[in-house]
Amino acid sequence: MKKLFFVGILAALFVGTTNVSAMTEADLRKKFDETVTINGNKYAVSDGDKKLADDYLAKYEVSSDDCDYIAKKIDEAKAILTAEGQEDLTKLSESTKTKLKKLVSDVSANTSVKGTVTSGSVVILNSDGSTFAEVTSLVKQTGTERSNIAIIAGVAFVITLVGACLVVKQVKNSNN
Amino acid sequence: MKTKKFTTKIFAINIAISFFFASIFITAIYFLGEEKINYYSALINSLVVNNSNETEAVYSKEAKRLIELPSYGKRFGTIKIEKIDLSLPLYHGDNLKILHYGIGHYAGSYFPGEGGSIILPGHNNVGVFNRLDELKKGDKVVIEANYGVFTYEVDSYKVVKETELDAFPIQKDEELLIMYTCYPINRSVIGRKTERYVVYAKKIGESYE
Structure with missing residues (x-):
């Protein structure tokens, strides 16, 4: 199974898809294990980004309203990736990247999950605006x-x- | 007018000649004295770093995990490798700015004491990870975090392509320290390096006093 390279976007979006008080830890794990299928190839969030998401959820609780909003944005992200049909996620078109970046901005503007997209990374923020983590490639x-x-x-x-x-x-x- | 044209011409010619000889001179100095230059750069960086405040991480022995993570970009401990005379600050996070000051910690990996993979990148500068390839099986690595001291023993090492992500597994079956740096470690390659020298070490001891 291929791993998502442009995972910063989806990791940031995946983070908020759960209402921690309503779901068990097993439900949470299943959510992170969900895949996106592009041209018959399955893609999944990397283990490192799952760990980051775990750490974020351990620190912050996300409301059910925010979960619903973020869930819709995840569906939009999947549709955008599927429409592009690019199997090498390091070679997404600029227009696709722009659309995905806008999803992160939408989530950040409308929910408690804050993040920004910089050149080469997605920065997930703490509630005080400091950096929680930078989501980039594993090998530096x-x-x-x-x-x-x-x-x-x-x-x-x-x-x-x-x-x-x-x-x-x-x-x-x-x-x- | 004639003087001004002559002056401008002299200036332009001298720019070209001076730049040529200055480049050759500086390049020669650099390649002859690269180790010294890198050593003193690393020394200056380490002096800056040692003055920075450590961030408090809170560890739960019952849960075997951190319940309060270090702040991103902040120091949370020291890594010591006696075999290669290394003692450097350890930072949470691994962006380029952080790696200028010491050894980074990939935020998507676990912390010492959590029982999983701990991924630590470091530059191949003199005084940082330039001697990582001298480590052999059985050599000891000590991490002094602000919540405990952890000892690891080198188990294996290899050269991998930077795209071989399977060489950097994020797992929680055992506590595995994964240290890496750009390869080749010497200066024979010009430009961006596409290989990494990776050392794997397993935990053999811990102390929470």
Whole structure:
């Protein structure tokens, strides 16, 4: 079974689909295990995002009204993904991503579950506006080459400017 | 006018020549002294980090889980690996900003003491995870969290593609520490690295005093 890459959206939406006081823990697990079928392929929320959702629900209770609203947005998300038909969820079209991002904004604006979409991640917020978690890819870039090349280029540029200005000053002085 | 044109021309020529030689000079300095540069960068970062306040996480021994998570982006402990002279702060979260200051913790994984996978990424800089590949089976890793001290023993290690998510299982059958960094760890590869060096360690002890 394939794992959803664009899980930030759905994880944020899945988080609010339960009324904790009405459902058992077993019901909750079943909800997170639900799949989306795109072109005959099944997709599921990753185990890491399920864990994040568990942690969020352990901290916050979501009302039944909010659950209903979020459930509708989840159905809309599934319809959007199915309509696009893109099996590689890292290659969704910009218009699809925009529609999915709007769903997160709608949930955030109309329920107690707050989140924002940034470049490359969905940030789930605490009730005080601080970050609860950033939902991104599991494996991070932990090399340093790009930053070091930038440092080299930056230092070289500064040296160049200083040197050039000194030469110009010397030329001006000699002409005067 | 003639002087101004001459000055502008001199300026432009000198920009090109100076940039060329400055680039060669700085690049040579960097490659000859990369280890020293990275060492002192890491030292400065660690000095900044050691001044930051730890966030309180609350652990329940009965439930074997945290009932109050550390704040995202905040330090919640220290990771120590005697074999490679490593002692670094451990942060909840693993975005790029957090990884500049120490070892991160993937928020979708478990915490020490919860009995599941604990995923810890770190840069391959000098003073961070640049010696991760020296760890062998049996080496010890200690995590001193603000709610307890946990000891792990290295069990295995391997190189994987960054897309091999099965190498980073989120499970709760056993407490498994998964540390990773970009590979190759040395500087022979230019640009973005697509492989990770991963070390797996199993819990062998805990103390909650």
